[in-house]
Amino acid sequence: MADALQLPVVDLSSPDRFSAANSIRQACIEHGFFYLVNHGVDEELVKKVLEQSSKFFSLPIEDKMKLVQRSYRGYVTLYAGKLDITSSSAKADSREGFYIGPLADELNQWPLEEDLPSWRSTMETYYQEVLSVGTELLSLIALSLRLDEDYFKKLGALNDPLAIIGLLHYPGGLDSSNEEIYGASAHSDFGMITLLATDGVPGLQICREKTEQPPVWEDVPSMSGAFIVNIGDMMERWTNCLFRSTVHRVLPPGQERYSVAFFANPNKDCIIECFESCCSESCPPRFPPIKYLDYRKERLRLSYGF
Numbered sequence: 001m002a003d004a005l006q007l008p009v010v011d012l013s014s015p016d017r018f019s020a021a022n023s024i025r026q027a028c029i030e031h032g033f034f035y036l037v038n039h040g041v042d043e044e045l046v047k048k049v050l051e052q053s054s055k056f057f058s059l060p061i062e063d064k065m066k067l068v069q070r071s072y073r074g075y076v077t078l079y080a081g082k083l084d085i086t087s088s089s090a091k092a093d094s095r096e097g098f099y100i101g102p103l104a105d106e107l108n109q110w111p112l113e114e115d116l117p118s119w120r121s122t123m124e125t126y127y128q129e130v131l132s133v134g135t136e137l138l139s140l141i142a143l144s145l146r147l148d149e150d151y152f153k154k155l156g157a158l159n160d161p162l163a164i165i166g167l168l169h170y171p172g173g174l175d176s177s178n179e180e181i182y183g184a185s186a187h188s189d190f191g192m193i194t195l196l197a198t199d200g201v202p203g204l205q206i207c208r209e210k211t212e213q214p215p216v217w218e219d220v221p222s223m224s225g226a227f228i229v230n231i232g233d234m235m236e237r238w239t240n241c242l243f244r245s246t247v248h249r250v251l252p253p254g255q256e257r258y259s260v261a262f263f264a265n266p267n268k269d270c271i272i273e274c275f276e277s278c279c280s281e282s283c284p285p286r287f288p289p290i291k292y293l294d295y296r297k298e299r300l301r302l303s304y305g306f
């Protein structure tokens with residue numbers, strides 16, 4: 001059994017934006033994870049998204065396969081990939097997913113309205129609402145880095161961002177004592193930040209020290225009404241590792257589990273290079289500049305082969 005963890009709580013509606021920014025700074029330095037409360041997304045909407053997600057995954061496999069992923073939009077089958085690209089012994093991840101990208105770009109695939117009424121409109125509403133929460137949160141993150149509030153906007157990261165909803169289903173029924181099968185094996189997220197909602201079934205764990213052996217895994221329980229937010233690799237690169245893109249995983253829950261991850265990714269052409277304020281002669285950039293799309297493509301190729 002892993003240690004229980006008390007993650008910091010950030011209030012998005014706090015009138016004292018500087019104190020909210022400071023708590024974000026501390027959370028991102030120490031954990032790379034925090035709970036976000038008072039974010040303004042109605043709990044009923046989150047519940048509806050989870051219900052609609054469960055309706056999709058309950059369809060017969062032939063129907064799900066009609067929407068099998070193209071350009072990483074649509075249905076990704078159980079055991080299709082392995083997020084842990086460092087382990088040769090971990091088996092493929094025991095989960096299935098459905099991915100929805102930018103609403104305007106025509107690549108998305110949708111179930112028919114007559115098969116799953118209101119499914120598309122529920123997901124579109126959720127996409128727009130969580131994107132605006134993410135945008136607001138990024139202005140606080142900019143403040144927390146002593147940058148202008150609209151820094152990420154000016155950088156172009158928020159112009160047509162390649163944000164993705166991942167509807168995730170962990171079927172359960174697997175014995176978690178089998179060390180080599182995970183719901184989602186150990187990984188860091190590829191983008192700027194991720195905002196996660198779950199159905200409350202446990203399973204998510206983080207490892208704060210990547211290099212510690214043996215690794216120490218700590219449980220991240222869900223908090224009712226809060227998003228679990230984590231820092232992704234692009235934010236880690238921008239900040240030269242000041243903010244951590246913390247490694248996390250999902251154990252195979254004995255019980256079925258649903259979650260919805262909103263990956264707030266930057267614009268596909270955004271060049272990610274260390275902020276000037278985060279490097280110096282004595283602390284040079286640890287990563288070369290990289291275009292977001294190139295980084296993302298490589299990670300998807302390594303984990304999923306597409």
Ligand SMILES: O=C(O)CCC(=O)C(=O)O
Pocket residue numbers: 166168184189196198204248249250259260261
């Ligand atoms: O399902 C979860 O709780 C986390 C999923 C996750 O970490 C991911 O898909 O990147």
Ligand SMILES: [Fe+2]
Pocket residue numbers: 187188189248
């Ligand atoms: Fe993740």
